[in-house]
Each structure stands twice: as structure tokens, then as C-alpha cells.
Amino acid sequence: MSRKLNRILLMGGLAVLCSCKPSIPRDVIDPDDMEDILYDYHLADAAASLNSDSTRSYNARLYQLAVLKKHGVTEAEFDSSMVYYTRHTEKLYAIYEKLAKRMGAVPESKTADDGLNRYSMETGEAANVWNGERCYAFIPTAPFNKHTFIIPVDSSYHKGDRIILEFDAQFLYQDGVRDGIAIINTKLTNDSVITRTMHMSSSMHYSLEVFDDKMLGIKDIRGLFYLNRDRNATVTTTKVMVLNHIRLMRLHEEEKIREQKKKEEEKQDSVGQTANHMNPQDNMNPPQQDEISIHRQKDDLLIKENIRKVESE
Secondary structure, three states, X not given: OHHHHHHHHHHHHHHHHHHOOOOOOOOOOOHHHHHHHHHHHHHHHHHHOOOOHHHHHHHHHHHHHHHHHHOOOOHHHHHHHHHHHHHOHHHHHHHHHHHHHHHHOOOOOOHHHHHHHHHHHHHEEEEEOXXXXXXXXXXXXXXXXXXXXXXXXXXXXXXXXXXXXXXXXXXXXXXXXXXXXXXXXXXXXXXXXXXXXXXXXXXXXXXXXXXXXXXXXXEEEEEEEEEOOXXXXXXXOOEXXXXXXXXXXXXXXXXXXXXXXXXXXXXXXHHHHHHHOOOHHHHHOOOHHHHHHHHHHHHHHHHHHHHHHHHHO
């Protein structure tokens, strides 16, 4: 009997513990409702960004008020709820994780196809090699303020490839300095590194480009998205950056490749012609002085070649 009673008490205790999960205050907007409001907020911001700079802020304000009216929420209720979620960064980030998936699932209409077709027409072949999510949300609190990525490089990459990272950025800021950062770091086969960095502060389309102009070949591609923290801004105000429609385009520069192959073929032909024009008799019994000169020329060419390699690295 005592065992049965202990088991009942244990199960009851577990039930009490499970029922005591922390909940949000009654005057705070529910997370699911907040997600819907913020989703419409970002759509409104995107619509306002289509207007001219002189009317963008005014229209964004009108659209945001219309969103609150649609959801039956006052501006004071929304602001106080955002203060709560900003203080509880994990809850805010959980909302934006779901929101990022919703925004990433929105079709780009013809944007993606047109981009591939445009790049293919310009270069001969293009491919989107991005292997991450199409949308990420960031708040200026670690660890929710950054995302690193690594793109595998295989035999489908060619010497002379061009890499373009592009995305749309949207900011939901009540105050403070907007400072999003995108970095792409590309290592070439000679272990030299090309780094491109861009700061984002407006809701618009951005792109970063890396070009293997020395025809060395790409060995490694890495990058980082980061939202910097404004130390002078109020801690409890809304500060969110969303990056959407992320793509990493790999472009084969066929014209550059053809030019490089042509140069290599011309170099090989010139070497062959020089060897064919040499007098066989001279090769059989060359004077000692001429032999010394030939060795010196070879040494000079070797030195020049080594210098050229060092400079190119």
C-alpha cells in the first residue's frame, strides 16, 4: 500500500512541476499573435521601402498603424509587449525563428529564376550553391546576433569562378543605430584569401562579390552574418534584423577561362617552335662558352619565374 501511495505522490509531484512552467503576463500579447503581427509588420515595411526616400518613413508609420488596427491591438499594448519580449531574448528569438521560416517560405516570384537566367546569359553557367536556410532573424544579443556558414567546394568549381552572395535585409528598430554586417571569406588554392565585408543599415537588397581573377581556383568559402549592438541605444526597445531570400551564386566565367586556355596554348606553341628552330649540329657539339650562356639563361628564367610566383601569391 505504501508503495502505491508513494507512486501516486510521485506522479502528482511531477504533474505539479510540469504545470508550473513559466508563462507570460496577461497584459503581454501571446507569442503566436505576436508572430502574426510582426509578420504583417515586415510586409508593411517591405511595402513602404518601395516608396521614395521622402515618403518612406511616413508610409511605414501608416502601414504599421494599419497592422495594429487589423489585429485589434493598441500601440501601447504592442510597445509594452515588445519591451517584455526584448527583456526575454529567448522568447523573442523563438518568435523570430518561426517568423523567419514563414518569410523564407514566401516565393520570390520570378526573382530567383530571373537571377539564374540573367547570370547564365552573362557568363554561360550559373548555380545557386547556398546550403543554409533562406531566411534568418537576428537580435543584438549573443548568441542570437550571428550566423556563420561554410560552403563546400568540389570539382564543379572552375578556375576563374565568380562568387556572389546576395540577400534582402529588413530592419525592425524603434531606436538605435542599425548595423548589420555580412562577410564572405574565400581561400584560393595558393592559400591566399579574398575577404569582402559589407555593412547594412537599410531595408533593401544587398550583394557581395568575390572574383578569382588570377585563375587560381577556389579552395574554401566561409562567411558570417552579424548584427552589431548599439551601446548607446535603450536596451528594452525593439531591434531586429531579418535577412531573407539568401543566395550564393557560383558563376563560371567562360570567356576568362577561354582566354586563359588560349594563352597557355600559345605559350606551349611558342616553346615548341623555339625548340624546332634550333640547329641540331649546334646541339651536338656546342662551344663551351655557348653552353655556359645557355645555363645562365635558364637560371635567369628560373629566377624570374620564382619571383613572379612569389609576387602573385
